[in-house]
Amino acid sequence: MESAYYDPYDFISDDSSSEELQDDSEDYDMASAAGGLAGTQSQGLLSSASSGDDMSISDVASSFHERKHRVFSPVPRASTMSSYSYHSSERFRSPSPDNRSMTDSLRETLYREEYGRTLNTYSDVYRLPADEEEIDRLEKQHSMLADIFGGKYPPPLGAALRQGHYEPTKKVLDLGCGSGAWIKDVCRDFPFCEAIGVDLVPIDDSDPEFPPNLRIEVDDLNKGIEHFYDTFDVVHSRLITFGIRDYRRLIEHMVRSVRPNGVIEVQEYDFRTYTREQKLIPANTTDPLGSHPWWATFLAHVREGVAEAGGDISAATNLESWVGGHEALTDVVYRDVWLPVVPGNCRRYQEDVYTRMKDDVMAFLRSLKPLLMGNGVSEERYEILVHHCVRELHESETPQYVRMQCVYATRRPDVLLGPLPPVE
Numbered sequence: 001m002e003s004a005y006y007d008p009y010d011f012i013s014d015d016s017s018s019e020e021l022q023d024d025s026e027d028y029d030m031a032s033a034a035g036g037l038a039g040t041q042s043q044g045l046l047s048s049a050s051s052g053d054d055m056s057i058s059d060v061a062s063s064f065h066e067r068k069h070r071v072f073s074p075v076p077r078a079s080t081m082s083s084y085s086y087h088s089s090e091r092f093r094s095p096s097p098d099n100r101s102m103t104d105s106l107r108e109t110l111y112r113e114e115y116g117r118t119l120n121t122y123s124d125v126y127r128l129p130a131d132e133e134e135i136d137r138l139e140k141q142h143s144m145l146a147d148i149f150g151g152k153y154p155p156p157l158g159a160a161l162r163q164g165h166y167e168p169t170k171k172v173l174d175l176g177c178g179s180g181a182w183i184k185d186v187c188r189d190f191p192f193c194e195a196i197g198v199d200l201v202p203i204d205d206s207d208p209e210f211p212p213n214l215r216i217e218v219d220d221l222n223k224g225i226e227h228f229y230d231t232f233d234v235v236h237s238r239l240i241t242f243g244i245r246d247y248r249r250l251i252e253h254m255v256r257s258v259r260p261n262g263v264i265e266v267q268e269y270d271f272r273t274y275t276r277e278q279k280l281i282p283a284n285t286t287d288p289l290g291s292h293p294w295w296a297t298f299l300a301h302v303r304e305g306v307a308e309a310g311g312d313i314s315a316a317t318n319l320e321s322w323v324g325g326h327e328a329l330t331d332v333v334y335r336d337v338w339l340p341v342v343p344g345n346c347r348r349y350q351e352d353v354y355t356r357m358k359d360d361v362m363a364f365l366r367s368l369k370p371l372l373m374g375n376g377v378s379e380e381r382y383e384i385l386v387h388h389c390v391r392e393l394h395e396s397e398t399p400q401y402v403r404m405q406c407v408y409a410t411r412r413p414d415v416l417l418g419p420l421p422p423v424e
């Protein structure tokens with residue numbers, strides 16, 4: 001099973017592979033998760049899914065590459081978009097009127113220091129860092145997720161961005177783009193598209209590889225994105241729930257921002273850990289010394305901190321019903337992807353995926369210091385929690401999983417939506 005490779009983006013094309021993978025699977029891992037979901041989807045709300053193939057990471061990468069070359073013209077064109085835009089007093093409207101480089105005073109406006117890390121100043125809700133260390137983590141996490149998913153885009157998303165002759169320029173929006181890892185890949189893979197990434201802080205655009213067809217808007221998504229309505233062929237968000245006050249409302253904005261037949265894609269964690277059998281692992285946040293299993297306890301503190309800051313921790317759990325039940329969406333495909341946050345004896349992936357998972361998790365523990373300590377966790381308790389989580393990560397034989405809830409859907413052209421009511 002070492003080389004067996006589960007491809008969550010391969011679940012439309014081949015129903016039979018799901019059974020095969022489950023039959024010869026020695027441990028639970030991803031294959032059983034896929035089986036569980038097939039049951040959910042047969043209830044009729046969502047389209048059917050299959051899963052699994054025997055591809056190695058390099059197989060997946062090369063087949064992805066082939067697809068890419070089949071689809072795209074190799075000649076990129078320069079974009080007329082500015083590289084990034086920011087204004088401290090008002091939100092931008094697209095297209096941006098501004099195009100300037102980062103000055104020291106602008107940097108002071110955008111960032112603040114807390115507990116040894118650099119955070120954004122724009123939002124009190126989002127309390128993860130926005131510094132080099134976090135950017136590095138997000139870049140590596142993106143490439144790890146692309147390997148685990150077996151590709152960067154589900155098939156309808158690629159189809160929506162493919163530039164046909166005589167078609168209007170394809171447009172893509174990434175909400176909470178972070179380091180820009182995902183949206184930069186989109187810009188390279190679909191060089192004719194125009195892309196906008198929105199985040200609380202800008203991306204460094206001095207990199208000569210910064211795509212010319214990408215523009216970054218600095219904005220707080222909680223204030224709404226009405227200026228984007230009816231604009232994009234693809235609207236994407238991944239792992240931004242920590243900074244979103246009302247995720248359901250954000251999805252309403254996403255649906256209104258995508259053009260008819262365009263695609264929305266949302267991927268979030270619920271920040272809990274699960275056993276191999278998909279059972280929730282209980283946490284104990286009241287014992288001052290914490291308790292085994294430490295990851296569950298650590299994440300319980302994280303959820304408390306996010307909720308206290310105003311973030312919507314219920315988002316992942318509700319994604320399936322919010323998107324699946326939306327009147328203006330069709331071809332809804334939902335999938336749980338179980339990521340071995342404590343790998344233990346899980347052997348689903350090639351070894352380097354586990355190494356990268358451990359590195360990501362170690363960096364994630366450090367990134368959460370401002371959130372936890374800002375919510376009253378003492379430094380001593382934080383260090384105890386981290387110490388035991390690191391031990392569990394490296395020494396436990398029992399895997400623990402986080403559940404990444406992933407959904408994509410297509411905008412129906414025949415359903416008109418009115419404006420959203422104002423926030424009370």
Ligand SMILES: C[S@@+](CC[C@H](N)C(=O)[O-])C[C@H]1O[C@@H](n2cnc3c(N)ncnc32)[C@H](O)[C@@H]1O
Nearest residue numbers: 126176177178199200220221222238239240243
């Ligand atoms: C964990 S990172 C994920 C980044 C990226 N989506 C990815 O998957 O690599 C979350 C990002 O969402 C951004 N974010 C969170 N809340 C936001 C908000 N209310 N408005 C804009 N960006 C937000 C953060 O600044 C951060 O860059």
